[in-house]
Amino acid sequence: MTEDRPAVRTEADGDVWRITLDRPESGNALTPAMATELAAAFGEIPEHTRVVLLLAEGPRFCVGGDVRSFADADDPSAFVGQLAHDWHEVIRAVLHCPVPVVAGVQGAVAGAGVGLMGACDLVICARTTKIRPAYGAIGFSPDGGTSWALARALGAPRALDLMLTNGALTAAEAHLTGLVARLVEDDELRATTEQVAREIAAGPVRAMVRTRALVRRAATRTLEEQLDDEAQLIAESAADPEGREGVRAFVEKRAPDFRNAR
Template sequence: MTSSATTRRVSTARDGDVWVVTLDRPEAGNAIDLALADALVRALDDRPADTRTVLLLGAGPRFCVGGDVQGMAAADDRAAFIGALADRWHDVVRRVVGCPVPVVAGVQGAVAGAGIGLVGACDLVVAARATKFRPAYGAIGLSPDGGSSWALARTLGAPRALELMLTNGTLGAADAHLFGLVGRLVDDEALTTAATELAHQVAAGPVRAMVRTRGLVRRAATTTLDAQLDEEARLIVESAGDPESAEGIAAFVGKRPPGFA
């Protein structure tokens, strides 16, 4: 990696074309407090414009245990505290969903609460086989936030999502992969390497076409076929006028690997 920095609970580093953002509060399981949420917003906003993929990781044995329950317990006005934290975390999720380049996540150990919403906002997710996913809100008498209900409902379907959330259940990595919450499983010790390799693979591709594809896939479940066809037609024309397409077609015809930029 060519450069790195740490900004209060989140570390960043540039690894070639990949902007690596790491939740860096391992002593607390990367629990989300306002400082971590603020730092993650800044880290995403500070992505160098010429990087082509974001890689999201969590330091330590757990990716993210969700909101900082200790902070909630200590707050004088608990509702105001939780409301402010949810609002700021939603800024994070919106930035991930709307990121101008693809976002890859590598997760391990525990992914709980609002951490599930963060994972669900990413484009590609690699999970260590021992990872456990747990909504956890019911255990402390809260309803979901952070996009976790959205992520679980769209991947598991409403019946399974409700079963998991209303019983305070746990989803293993194998089932998370089967149902589509994560795209790839790897051995625990291989997680960082596998996620990094995937991020570089994505960075070498036509990232602007990938972002258009991301939008089409996310909207597909909530639009009509006619509307989807119209949007596909609009975006493929947009892609055809992009230098990525010129390079891809020239490489195909010339029987050489493409060099997207």
């Protein structure tokens, strides 16, 4: 890879904002440049965007941090700590993205790549994908939200088993536990992910963002707290042009046009 080649590509395709990790020769390993460029990509989402589509070039989605750069650092603690800080800004950008985030993952997902995948709203996974935290193999503890994503999907005992034994999940296991939403054949990944992104873009994206907030908070809220939140957010949805369009379309027995609901 040349020094001036971007690590991340972006493209507006209608109302889909496509972000592509583009260091395939390194397995899209995380570097300071990639963290900076990925944060910028989420910060530059065009106003008309209705969904973000996160993809990766090459046979591997993201193998985690660039371990060679850790070894070459004069001060590994400072270097890794700063990289984790920068990467966490990326994870926050994904979590708080103003529109839904759909990801297509393939090949290998390891280390910080697991946290990135776990922060997305809907993950479509190629059948031969392997997911491995891998931190224990180099004597590190997790970062990038990896411990959060795994504990949330697997529960603490299974997440610890995976991380303490340097284990791996198959795509089928990740799907069964809910770490990924859909499982498809490898050669169908790109087309399926694109199709799902367009389906979501045609829907009520502001209601989807409210739904995302409810689902994420559900695990740490009581039912009483969740009911209060649901009442508030459904009222906001009813007042939103999307909600008004959806109700009108139902009454008029036609397909809703959420894209033009203002």
